[in-house]
Amino acid sequence: MRGSGTTPHPIATAVVAGALAGAAVVGMLRAPGMMVIGVLYGSTGRTVGGVAVLLVAVLMAIVAAFLVRRRAARRWVVAAVATVVVGLVASSRLGGPKHGGPPARFGSLVVHSPSITRTESFVHRAAVRFDVNEHGFRGPSFHYSRRAGVDRVVLVGDSFVEGHGLEWRDTLGVRLGEELARRRPERRVEVINLGLGGDNLPSHVTMIEEATRRLAPDVVVLGVTLVNDLSSSDDQALRRAELESPLMRVAEALFDDPVVVWAMTVRTQATELDARALAVLDTQCARLDALEAAGGPTVIVLPYHPRSAVETRMRRVRGLGWVTPPPDRAELWIPRDGHPTAAANRAFAAALAPSVLEALSRR
Numbered sequence: 001m002r003g004s005g006t007t008p009h010p011i012a013t014a015v016v017a018g019a020l021a022g023a024a025v026v027g028m029l030r031a032p033g034m035m036v037i038g039v040l041y042g043s044t045g046r047t048v049g050g051v052a053v054l055l056v057a058v059l060m061a062i063v064a065a066f067l068v069r070r071r072a073a074r075r076w077v078v079a080a081v082a083t084v085v086v087g088l089v090a091s092s093r094l095g096g097p098k099h100g101g102p103p104a105r106f107g108s109l110v111v112h113s114p115s116i117t118r119t120e121s122f123v124h125r126a127a128v129r130f131d132v133n134e135h136g137f138r139g140p141s142f143h144y145s146r147r148a149g150v151d152r153v154v155l156v157g158d159s160f161v162e163g164h165g166l167e168w169r170d171t172l173g174v175r176l177g178e179e180l181a182r183r184r185p186e187r188r189v190e191v192i193n194l195g196l197g198g199d200n201l202p203s204h205v206t207m208i209e210e211a212t213r214r215l216a217p218d219v220v221v222l223g224v225t226l227v228n229d230l231s232s233s234d235d236q237a238l239r240r241a242e243l244e245s246p247l248m249r250v251a252e253a254l255f256d257d258p259v260v261v262w263a264m265t266v267r268t269q270a271t272e273l274d275a276r277a278l279a280v281l282d283t284q285c286a287r288l289d290a291l292e293a294a295g296g297p298t299v300i301v302l303p304y305h306p307r308s309a310v311e312t313r314m315r316r317v318r319g320l321g322w323v324t325p326p327p328d329r330a331e332l333w334i335p336r337d338g339h340p341t342a343a344a345n346r347a348f349a350a351a352l353a354p355s356v357l358e359a360l361s362r363r
Contacts, residue, residue, distance in 0.1 A: 001198045004216075008196070017064040017065075019061040019064075019110060020061070021060070021061060021064040021065075023057070023060055024057040024058070024061040024064065026057075026321055027053050027054065027056060027057025027060070028054065028057045028058075028061075028222060030050075030053060031050045031051070031053040031054035031057060032050070033050070034047070034050030034053060035045055035047050035051060035054075036048055036050075037048035038050055039289070044121040046123060057320060063130075064328075065292055077357040080103060081177050086094050087113075092163050099111050099116075101116075101205045102134060102243070103136060103239060103243060104134075104136025105172050106135065106136060106137075106194075106207070106210055106214070107206075107209075107210035107213070107214065108206060109161050109203065109207060109208065109210060109236060109342055110236060110239040110240055110243060111135070111136030111137060111196060112132045112136045112137065112196075113132065113136065114132060114134050114135060114136045114137070115131065115132065115133065115134050116129065116132050117129065117132070118130050118132070120164060122164070122165075122337075122343050123337070124335065124337040125164060125202065125334060125337050126165055126338065127163035128164075128165065128166060128167050129161075129167065129168070131168065133286040136352075137192075137193065137195075137196070138162055138163065138168070138171075138193065138195070139168065139173065139192075139193050141170075142190070142192050144215060145188070146190075146216060147360050149188060149231045150189070150363075151187065151188065151189045151190065151219075151360050152189050152190050152192065152193055152215065152216065152218050152219075153176070153180075153188075153189055153190070153192070153217060153218065153219045153220075153221065153356060153360075154191075154192045154196050154208075154211050154215060154217040154219070154220050154221070155172060155176070155190045155191065155192070155193045155194060155195055155221045155223065155299075155330070156195065156207045156208055156211065156220055156221070156222050157195045157196075157199075157204060157221075157222065157223025157225070157302075157338050158195065158196065158197055158198065158199050158202050158204075158225055158228075158229060158295060159195070159197030159198065159226070159339060160172075160195070160223055160225050160304055160339060161173075161193065161195030161223040161342055162193065162195030162197050163193075163195065163345075164197055164339050165334050165337060165341075166339075166340075166341070166345070168187045170289055170341075170342035170345060171195075172195075172221075172223070172340070172345045172348055172349060173191045173192070173193035173195075174191075175222070175345045175346075175348070175349035176191055176221070176349040176352055176353065176356070177191040178197070178349070178356065179187065179349040179350055179352075179353040180353055180356060183304065183350065183353055183354075183357060184357055187357075187360070189360070192215065192217070194207055194211060196235075197224070197234025197235070198234055198236075199234045199239070200228065200229045200230070200231045200233070200234035201224060201230055201231075201236060201240065201280060201281065202230045202232070202233075202234070202280065202283075202284055203234050203236050204222060204224070204229070204284075205284045205287045205288060205291075206305075208222065208288075208291065208296070208297075208299065209287075209291060212291065212296050212297060216297075217297045218298070218359070218360055218363050219297055219298045219299075219300060219359045219360060220297050220298070220299045220300070221300050221302055221352060221356065221363075222254070222299055222300065222302065224301055224302070224303050224304065224310070225304045225305070226273075226303060226304060226305065226306065226310060227270045227271065227272060227273050227277055227305075228269065228270060228306045229269075229270075230270040230273070230277035230278070230280045230281050230310075231268055231269045231270040231277075231280070232268045232276065232280050233268040234269075234305045247310045253345050266358055271314075273307055278309070278313070281310060281314075281329070282313060285313055285314060285316065285317050287315075288317045288320060289316075289318055292317065292318045292319040292320070293318065298319060298321065298350065298359040298362075299317075299319070299320050299321065299322065299325060299361060300321035300322070300356060301320060301321065302323050302325060302351075302352060302353050303322070303323075303325065303346060303359075303361055304325070304340070305328070306324065306325065312350045321355050321359065323352050323355050324351070325347070325351055325353050326348075326350055326351060330337055331343050332344035332347065333346075
């Protein structure tokens, strides 16, 4: 009898069916993206996870369809589906950025959410602790104002400089500070890491400009990952979209973050040293040249996977230094990932130190 303890109420049944259907919709939207990213990055776990999510989503859809047998209940199913989908999206993204509170800004650049600790992990990389300071950068706190008698070196670059896949003690900035102290213990040098994963050369140059205004460094070490850093856009556009557009956060919730990132950047990412990549390089070299002409800091380039055509162009910039890294060998790169290992950063720091100390002695 309707409403009795033995026969489920049709509205209650419809709500349960709608909840299952809503979860199934989200699962079916996210699963293909998980599988695609798993295949692209060679992650068996992510691929299998995507398959599992898809199977569970299909099962929930079948159960939901079986529960809905009354025409009158269908409107309740629609309402429940909408409620579940909106609820899942809202709880995961509409409340704000994916890590902590609102991101910090460093001048015109969007950086990390400040003063948080989180875990950074990705396919083929070990999960590591990320301590983000009050300015939105990985690493310990620092002051904008300089200390008397202390030289200041700033590192700028992408995830290679920021140290993805490595604990803080093994990052390039820490290793460079140790190497400078070992070679010149009487010299006091502060090393600040402004590396930001996902940024490319146009944003690196903007970072140098902002750091020059705010931090007044003596030397800037610019890590350039070739040829990816010669892309015409980077994660700055994604961070601004996530910060300013609810639709962006909805898309990330429904379709899986890496899929959205890939879809938005696939057409602008440099994968070879072609005319478009060289045009980006030439534009940024002109900006670096203007910075030097205006009395900016000494910029020393550390190229990851150097290319002679890039070196030739960058050496034309007035006052710019170029450090040839040690020859590539397997132990310098995280297997199946490509980011520098702890051994690589020790080697890079040893290669950089003489040029940095020479530049400091001239200022």
